[in-house]
Amino acid sequence: MHGTFSDRPALARGSGQRLLVVAGDPDVAELLATTLELAGYRIVAVAAAVDGLARLTRERFDLVVVDATGPDVVELGRTRPTLAHRPPVLLLIDYESLDRIVPELGLGERDYVTKPFRVADVLARVQVLLRGSGAAPARDRALSYRDLVLDDTRCEARRGARALDLTPAEYRLLRHLLVNAHRVLSKEQIGRYVWGDHRGDNAIEQLVSRLRRKVDQEAPELIHTRRGFGYWLGRVDVEA
Template sequence: MAQYSVLIVDDDIKLVQLLKTYFDKEGFITYTAGDGLDALLAVREKKPDIMVLDLMLPGLDGWDVCRRIRRDNDLPIIMLTARDEESDRLVGLEIGADDYVTKPFSPKEVVARAKVILRRTRKAVVQNEPIRAGGLTIDLERHQVTIGSQLVDLTPTEFKLLELLAGNAGKVFSRLQLVEQTQGYTFEGYERTIDAHIKNLRRKLEPSPKEPQYILTVYGIGYKFAGGGDE
């Protein structure tokens, strides 16, 4: 495995040290921060490959940190939260997190999820021609999406989801299939989070998110990519 770097952000010093120990054992370069402002500074200066971010931080909380990073950075983010409400998890995903872990958790699981996300986002894509549908262009080699000449900022998970759907236009995927093929694993309750990612994609890609042209809902089953204008 290539040597990756991780930024762990939490004000619980013992938890940070525990996670650092596990990431260090797996060969990661590990950076740490204890609050939101230090986290933003570390992202700019250290340029980590992935971030593990606690939501409940002093001063600038995890939600605000995630929002600020997503303005101009596609850094993969795993959120840590002590909250077990589905709405809290969905908010985290809607503002750009790629995954979440609810406390208490296994440090091994956090490291495993980080590895899956990094393999998925860093995997070299071999494809000569971009995927085009209407005014939408998905350049897999450059990992870019444009509408006309306008570049669209997607999170790594959003891009992977769009790549899967658009690369299999017309095929219907269940939520469970989308989880398995974009995340590489499944766990209870995660199927619902696919809806949050789809909502984000429609908001960013569709001329009218409430009347989507590209990503269509197949009621009772899941989603499919229509290629624009396909009903």
Template sequence: MLSAPPTDGVAPPRGSGQRLLVVDDDPMLAEMLETTLSLAGYRVTVADRGAEALRACDSIRPDLLVLDVMLPDMDGFAVCQRLFESGARIPVLFLTARDAVEDRVAGLTMGADDYLTKPFSVVELLARVHVLLRRAGMTAEPSPVLRFADLTVDERSMRVRRGDRLVELSPTEYKLLRYLVLNADHVVSKDQIMDHVWQHRFDVGVVEKLVSRLRAKVDATPPALIRTVRGFGYSLCHPGDD
């Protein structure tokens, strides 16, 4: 129902602590949604029943509701209607396996703000959540500076710093580092690096040499941030992580 591939050079929108209520009775999907949205910077509460969702809306006052249509006690349309009748004005993103036009129309005319049909991608989910929060005035303009540990990547000036030290990179090294920072929660393979940096496949030794050059510059000051995950690829790791 939900896929989470590394992003190919475009950073998925991130939250800044907004409160989301996720309502889905599928335990596996609910857990994946909670993990994905939490890693993206949101505070997430999960409910698996419509009645529980209504109580949670009263107690935590979420900034956005991610609401499955098919629930055991009442459907998402009924939850949405009850909320609006009570005077709540919470942006609602419906999740459903239904793809009939009449179902989408029913949700949208009832007051829902958007509709996402399962299966869907992580990037699409995060983008839609971000758009709904932005419409509701709940987001700030994204920073042009990417950060990881004491590493900063300024996307406007294309300057990289490790702490106070300026790191001089070639365009290819910069592109690889930016890709690693954007995917800091993932291990990226050598094939993915080739596809992103060069859009071409060739001997993996070229990737190994590029990573080695980047590591010599970025990790010249300890602790090391670039990790080799043998048999899988590379990732950025926070100091002290195993």
């Protein structure tokens, strides 16, 4: 294994971390609160974003889950509150809003799941964000494999000295491949991670092809196809 990756096992459950859930839809709020509590987290739920901000100014939370489709969330995002502790944020957002939201995200500090969401996807992203929040400060965090580097705080990627001009979907795919280096990802796994649903084989193939043309201009090639199974990132001579 090269770069900064290690074989750390994913956490199956929470370990009592304190989460704030902000969701105006009662059904969404109940589903999130119940699911996260059963997964081992301590939950505080509020309906309005302004109430969530008030709790954040008074209390410490390990992570915030926000239904970004709420009517007051956009206005809240324009404020610059003074907080002693800024926890990572998981946004639940409509697919149509991704082009606006993704460039603004400091992935690693914030992440998103598209609506309608799967509970499994929410739990997975919560685990990733909580692990990241216990790592190095955000300004120092980057994912890398050999000379391929992805800087989550700036949403930038480069291969050696060459900057990669990636679309939000290409960036999301590259991040998924980097985090899972040497592991074959199926087209369905890629589709659900990048867009929140499975877009069909042709859409995945085109996306991978575009990313490969940008990443693999230099040798060695890092993005590979496992026919009949999916795609993986890494050196061929060190494939696990």
